[in-house]
Amino acid sequence: MTMAASDFGTPVGASFALHRDAFGRLVLTDAAGRAHVGVMPVRPFPISAPGEGLSLVSADGHELAWLDDAAALPAAQRALIDEELAVREFVPEIVEILEISGVAMPSTWRVATDRGETTLVLEGEQEIRRLPGGMLLIADRAGLQFLIRDPAALDAASRRLLDRFL
Numbered sequence: 001m002t003m004a005a006s007d008f009g010t011p012v013g014a015s016f017a018l019h020r021d022a023f024g025r026l027v028l029t030d031a032a033g034r035a036h037v038g039v040m041p042v043r044p045f046p047i048s049a050p051g052e053g054l055s056l057v058s059a060d061g062h063e064l065a066w067l068d069d070a071a072a073l074p075a076a077q078r079a080l081i082d083e084e085l086a087v088r089e090f091v092p093e094i095v096e097i098l099e100i101s102g103v104a105m106p107s108t109w110r111v112a113t114d115r116g117e118t119t120l121v122l123e124g125e126q127e128i129r130r131l132p133g134g135m136l137l138i139a140d141r142a143g144l145q146f147l148i149r150d151p152a153a154l155d156a157a158s159r160r161l162l163d164r165f166l
Contacts (some may be wrong), residue, residue: 019080037059041058042054053066054070092113092115092147093114093149094113094138094147097154099111100165105120105124105125107124111146121140122139122141125165
């Protein structure tokens with residue numbers, strides 16, 4: 001697999017292999033045969049542009065490789081990267097706002113997500129961030145992030161509740 005160069009990563013034209021070690025950690029073996037244990041795939045814009053580039057980063061945070069198009073990887077390597085990204089980028093999508101405790105902060109929200117129903121606590125209105133394309137990213141007190149991909153697509157009751165905070 002060829003990849004684009006990065007200032008600190010693998011040179012253009014080099015190849016690499018990915019596999020999991022006995023402890024389940026992702027291992028990148030570079031063209032020189034060096035094994036880098038604990039590699040993490042990182043997207044520069046995981047929500048707004050998930051298909052635009054991918055960096056493979058060492059356990060100490062140094063970029064080992066940059067991929068312009070991760071979809072071009074062999075299926076087995078792509079599957080390993082997708083597994084790692086699913087853990088790293090866990091962002092449930094809110095599909096319905098069922099109840100909000102009130103307009104005063106902190107407020108407790110009961111929501112339905114694409115992963116099931118849950119409750120989250122918002123410390124303040126600054127916990128709701130607007131993203132490109134009209135998306136909203138909501139961070140709860142525990143540090144979890146929730147996505148509302150299209151606020152206009154929510155049902156009328158959910159939009160009314162959300163409008164109190166926008």
